[in-house]
Amino acid sequence: xxxxxxxxxxxxxxxxxxxxxxxxxxxxxxxxxxxxxxxxxxxxxxxxxxxxxxxxxxxxxxxxxxxxxxxxxxxxxxxxxxxxxxxxxxxxxxxxxxxxxxxxxxxxxxxxxxxxxxxxxxxxxxxxxxxxxxxxxxxxxxxxxxxxxxxxxxxxxxxxxxxxxxxxxxxxxxxxxxxxxxxxxxxxxxxxxxxxxxxxxxxxxxxxxxxxxxxxxxxxxxxxxxxxxxxxxxxxxxxxxxxxxxxxxxxxxxxxxxxxxxxxxxxxxxxxxxxxxxxxxxxxxxxxxxxxxxx
Amino acid sequence: xxxxxxxxxxxxxxxxxxxxxxxxxxxxxxxxxxxxxxxxxxxxxxxxxxxxxxxxxxxxxxxxxxxxxxxxxxxxxxxxxxxxxxxxxxxxxxxxxxxxxxxxxxxxxxxxxxxxxxxxxxxxxxxxxxxxxxxxxxxxxxxxxxxxxxxxxxxxxxxxxxxxxxxxxxxxxxxxxxxxxxxxxxxxxxxxxxxxxxxxxxxxxxxxxxxxxxxxxxxxxxxxxxxxxxxxxxxxxxxxxxxxxxxxxxxxxxxxxxxxxxxxxxxxxxxxxxxxxxxxxxxxxxxxxxxxxxxxxxxxxxxxxxxxxxxxxxxx
Numbered sequence: 001x002x003x004x005x006x007x008x009x010x011x012x013x014x015x016x017x018x019x020x021x022x023x024x025x026x027x028x029x030x031x032x033x034x035x036x037x038x039x040x041x042x043x044x045x046x047x048x049x050x051x052x053x054x055x056x057x058x059x060x061x062x063x064x065x066x067x068x069x070x071x072x073x074x075x076x077x078x079x080x081x082x083x084x085x086x087x088x089x090x091x092x093x094x095x096x097x098x099x100x101x102x103x104x105x106x107x108x109x110x111x112x113x114x115x116x117x118x119x120x121x122x123x124x125x126x127x128x129x130x131x132x133x134x135x136x137x138x139x140x141x142x143x144x145x146x147x148x149x150x151x152x153x154x155x156x157x158x159x160x161x162x163x164x165x166x167x168x169x170x171x172x173x174x175x176x177x178x179x180x181x182x183x184x185x186x187x188x189x190x191x192x193x194x195x196x197x198x199x200x201x202x203x204x205x206x207x208x209x210x211x212x213x214x215x216x217x218x219x220x221x222x223x224x225x226x227x228x229x230x231x232x233x234x235x236x237x238x239x240x241x242x243x244x245x246x247x248x249x250x251x252x253x254x255x256x257x258x259x260x261x262x263x264x265x266x267x268x269x270x271x272x273x274x275x276x277x278x279x280x281x282x283x284x285x286x287x288x289x290x291x292x293x294x295x
Numbered sequence: 296x297x298x299x300x301x302x303x304x305x306x307x308x309x310x311x312x313x314x315x316x317x318x319x320x321x322x323x324x325x326x327x328x329x330x331x332x333x334x335x336x337x338x339x340x341x342x343x344x345x346x347x348x349x350x351x352x353x354x355x356x357x358x359x360x361x362x363x364x365x366x367x368x369x370x371x372x373x374x375x376x377x378x379x380x381x382x383x384x385x386x387x388x389x390x391x392x393x394x395x396x397x398x399x400x401x402x403x404x405x406x407x408x409x410x411x412x413x414x415x416x417x418x419x420x421x422x423x424x425x426x427x428x429x430x431x432x433x434x435x436x437x438x439x440x441x442x443x444x445x446x447x448x449x450x451x452x453x454x455x456x457x458x459x460x461x462x463x464x465x466x467x468x469x470x471x472x473x474x475x476x477x478x479x480x481x482x483x484x485x486x487x488x489x490x491x492x493x494x495x496x497x498x499x500x501x502x503x504x505x506x507x508x509x510x511x512x513x514x515x516x517x518x519x520x521x522x523x524x525x526x527x528x529x530x531x532x533x534x535x536x537x538x539x540x541x542x543x544x545x546x547x548x549x550x551x552x553x554x555x556x557x558x559x560x561x562x563x564x565x566x567x568x569x570x571x572x573x574x575x576x577x578x579x580x581x582x583x584x585x586x587x588x589x590x591x592x593x594x595x596x597x598x599x600x601x602x603x604x605x606x607x608x609x610x611x
Binding site: 028029030032033035036037039040043044046047049050053105106107109110112113114117119125127128129130131132133134135136137138139140141142143144145146147149150162165166169170173197198199202223226227229230233234237244245248249252253256257259262263265266269270273274276277281 | 321324325326327328329331332333335336339340342343344346347350360363407410411413414415416417418421423424425426427428430431432433434435436438439440441442443445450484487541544545547548551552555566569570573574579582583586587589590593594596597600601
């Protein structure tokens with residue numbers, strides 16, 4: 001189970017400047033920086049625009065074109081958005097934390113087992129986990145709807161946590177397994193010789209050493225659950241458990257042009273993404289690659 | 296999922312020989328680590344998929360929800376689904392949407408990744424920032440673009456009007472072609488970071504020495520890219536394309552938010568069509584059948600994907 005590109009790129013922090021340029025190196029790197037900034041500005045413009053509109057008083061949003069900086073700054077939209085959505089934010093938080101818990105409970109021991117022990121069917125389990133990530137959510141949600149209806153799991157937290165965990169569990173196992181495989185096996189062999197059982201080796205050695213990986217997997221599980229719309233829409237027809245994504249959708253369809261509070265809600269919905277970016281940025285691309293490329 | 300349960304002694308790495316019973320007990324403990332995830336995959340994935348297939352072969356109606364009983368109906372649901380022009384609209388839309396989205400995601404992603412594959416100040420920070428669109432909830436992304444594409448006062452229309460390209464506002468989300476165009480643009484934007492980051496990792500793996508050797512041999516930048524870089528990143532590129540294909544073909548959120556499949560089912564994709572059949576029209580069996588068509592698409596792509604991974608691993 002070697003990796004395609006990851007293992008090599010992980011060690012390869014080699015930076016490279018391509019080509020001997022005729023332009024002086026200092027000037028060249030400044031030109032590159034300007035071009036890089038331009039790319040980022042263009043790509044991120046929609047997000048920036050959303051923030052500007054969220055800060056703009058409702059009266060001026062579409063009357064005058066919002067410029068590069070807001071004409072007037074107000075937090076009225078955020079107050080409105082918060083009042084509208086506070087119960088939905090709570091629901092999103094509860095569901096997402098539930099998904100994180102369930103995911104880590106299942107994925108951490110599984111990742112340890114798949115990385116450390118040798119079973120005959122290990123490659124089949126890993127293959128199955130890769131394949132599950134390709135199953136369209138809508139196929140699952142139709143079956144979940146019928147089954148959950150029978151089990152009285154519709155319109156409740158447990159059902160939504162179970163459904164949302166399908167985004168996170170396979171991903172977390174694969175990412176964590178990659179992480180755990182990279183831990184030196186000599187430590188575990190030494191522990192075994194000293195008479196340390198599997199359970200203790202997992203709790204005392206693997207868990208602490210894999211903590212960064214576990215945190216990353218947990219953050220991603222949170223983000224996947226936080227961003228879920230499909231299961232929230234299909235498994236909560238009564239609206240009793242309404243996450244923020246569903247709240248935003250209902251707001252958009254009901255008050256199609258109340259842009260100020262709408263964009264403020266978007267900003268609120270984006271907060272966890274910002275936190276993940278700040279906290280786990282160096283793990284994101286590694287995790288992305290592990291989930292995608294390892295197998 | 297039998298393998299994880301089989302208790303046959305596999306070679307335990309460098310473990311000293313132990314009494315048989317002890318070994319068995321250790322084996323069971325080892326299995327206990329992996330068993331939950333195996334059960335999870337069976338309950339949360341295998342069972343629903345089998346259930347979906349059986350549902351699509353039954354006369355499953357709203358009443359079946361309560362009674363839990365439905366008559367076997369053979370392939371009649373699939374016949375109904377393929378007789379319905381909306382299904383064909385959804386299939387055609389899904390194919391066009393997926394191909395165009397992938398083309399631009401990959402092309403732009405490769406261009407940006409190549410740009411960042413150079414040394415300059417702040418390049419790492421900027422590369423991190425480019426992840427933002429990928430991390431946003433898709434519903435939030437869709438909402439932002441609803442504002443940008445708004446018929447009256449939307450920024451896109453305002454810019455086009457200022458440039459004298461249009462003289463009256465376009466109601467982007469109210470027709471098939473412009474609605475699909477909007478959906479595709481949002482989808483490209485949301486998937487761009489994924490392509491950029493993975494392709495960047497692939498580019499980082501191209502050994503510098505090979506590039507330099509090509510340069511010494513007098514190859515210009517384009518030749519180096521075509522003849523050196525491209526062949527070397529082909530395995531990664533194939534994987535990025537396959538994953539992009541899988542993520543894109545099952546798109547749901549963006550369409551529901553932007554057009555809800557309308558006007559008049561003109562912008563339905565397979566995922567949203569299945570949703571509409573089940574949850575709006577209460578056509579459970581037909582919806583399940585459409586879901587399975589989408590599943591078949593994904594299965595075919597997955598097989599190619601797994602095959603390409605295996606192949607590139609063998610080469611590595």
